[in-house]
Amino acid sequence: MNIELRVNEQDFRLVVEPDERLLDVLRNRLGLIGTKEGCGEGECGACTILMDGKAVNSCLVLAAQAVGHELMTIEGVGDRLHPHPLQKSFVELGAVQCGFCTPGMILSAKALLDRNSQPSEEEIKEAMSGNLCRCTGYDKIVKAVQRAAEEVAR
Amino acid sequence: MDYFRPRSVEEAVTLGQSPGAAFLGGGTDLVLQMRQGKVNPQCLIDVHNLAELKEIRRNGDVLELGSMVTFSEVSDSNLLQDSARALWLAGQTMGSPAIRNQATIGGNLGNGSPAADAIPALLALDAEVCLRSQAGEEVISLAVFLERYPLLAPGTLIWKFLVPLRGWQSGFAKLGRRRALAIARLSVAVALKTEGETVMDLRVAFGAVGKRAFLSPALAARFIGRELDVHWRTEMISGSQELVRETLKTRASAPYKAVAVGGVMHQALMLLQE
Known part of the structure; x- marks a missing residue:
């Protein structure tokens, strides 16, 4: 089937299978491999992207369901020269180790900061809570989000 | 496989007549089940964005909740916080934020999981379900609906829920292996009407105890007409433990759940609004 997706402020016309997951279309058809597949069942959050500014698990959404929504993947958040405050703080505070969970972590954190610029630790x-990390023990991730929130507020 | 995105409930119901059709809500269960080969629909009818199914509104003394209202929308609703607290609490604790952003209350019912979080809350709140099919509309008490096997006839769309606004207090609590894990191991919802300190009416529902969530009118009956005091609470906790023990009998989970339900009931009672 023919669909149009809007990803990172760009429009794409694509031919997809009706049962094709958004995760697979992002990675395999659009080459946006920053979005990861961990568990494939909505438990780990590695595939988290933003749909209309809200975090969703792209492994549980069909590409066809994303038509008409504004999508953002990690590639749309910032780049090497212009990192988002979250990307900067994750690197600076050692919240990235193997890095597999990081894109999902950053997007969940961005969804939070976009609606609540001064969140409490809780x-x-x-x-x-929907994003698993098996390296860091989470402490540095929470601190990185706090640091980014301070920078965004400034 | 075919995929349709109807523009109205009418059209969705007409498309629902196609052989092998399945209605697609948020997809958090169905997309996974298709991938695992547990279901193989020939035709998907995507209703998750239908405006008619996304309304939360007060209509006189009834709250109308479209089947495609997401758990995030439930937990963000002040109206639900004030008037259907058990459901509002269920909306906050179900899954992770990303799951809540997609998963819908209608999907929660249609998927038929014993652990569906919204269902005990809707049972305690005495909700009715409105169904739509080619045959027309059907409004049925959720408690009665849950006795149907299979739950939904082919081509039947869960349209909306009707929750009576009676000024009752309600609460909900659950036990999960991990907070953000989608599946409740055990859940309890309580709704009650008081006059002064006396409990005038009461509904108690349990989830993940047996195949489907259920109400226990027998348990509730023992606590109506009594003062809501510490004895009431203590006996309600031990009463729910007995009930779960009897319901699960020799199941492997029985020794654990029959004890654990006491804590979950305690928490649900603590969360009753003033």
């Missing part, structure tokens, strides 16, 4: 933990 609110940060709640917002990130």
Whole structure:
């Protein structure tokens, strides 16, 4: 089937299977491999992207369901020369180790900061509760989100 | 496989007549089940964005909740916080934020999981379900609806829920292996009407105890007409433990759940609004 997706402020015309997951279309058809597949069942959050500014698990959404929505993947958040405050703080505070969970972490954190620029520690933990990290122990991730929130507020 | 995105409930119901049709809500269960090969629909009818199914509104003394209202929308609603607190609490604790942004209350019912979080809350709140099919509309009490096997006839769309606004207090609590894990191991919803300190009416529902969520009128009956005091609470906790023990009998989870339900009931009672 023919669909149009809007990803990172760009429009794409694509031919997809009706049962094709958004995750697979982003990675395999659009080459946006920053979005990762971990568990493939909505438990780990590695595939988190933003749909209309809200975090969703792209492994549980069909590409066809994303038509008409504004999508953002990690590639749309910032780049090497212009990192988002979250990307900067994650690197600076050692919140990135193997990095597999990081794109999903950043997008969940961005969804939070975009609606609540000064979250409490509890609110940060709640917002990130669907994202698993097996390296860091989470402490540095929470601190990185706090640091980014301070920078965004400034 | 075919995929349709109807523009109205009418059109969705007409498309629902196609052989092998399945209605697609947020997809958090169905997309996974298709991938695992547990279901193989020939035709998907995507209703998750239908405006008619996304309304939360007060209509006189009834709250109308479209089936495609997401758990995030439930937990963000002040109206629900004030008037259907058990459901509002269920909306806050279901899954992770990303799951809540997609998953819908209608999908929660249609998927038929024993652990569906919204269902005990809607049972305690005495909700009715409105269904639509080619045959027309059907309004049925959720408690009665849950006795149907299979739950939904082919081509039947869960349209909306009607929750009576009676000024009752309600609460909900659940036990999960991990907070953001989608599946409740055990859940309890309580709704009650008081006059002064006396409990005038009461509905108690349980989830993930047996195949489907259920109400226990027998348990509730023992606590109506009594003062809502510490004895009431203590006996309600032990009463729910007995009930779960009897319901689960020799199941492997029985020794654990029959004890654990006491804590979950305690929490649900603590969360009753003033």
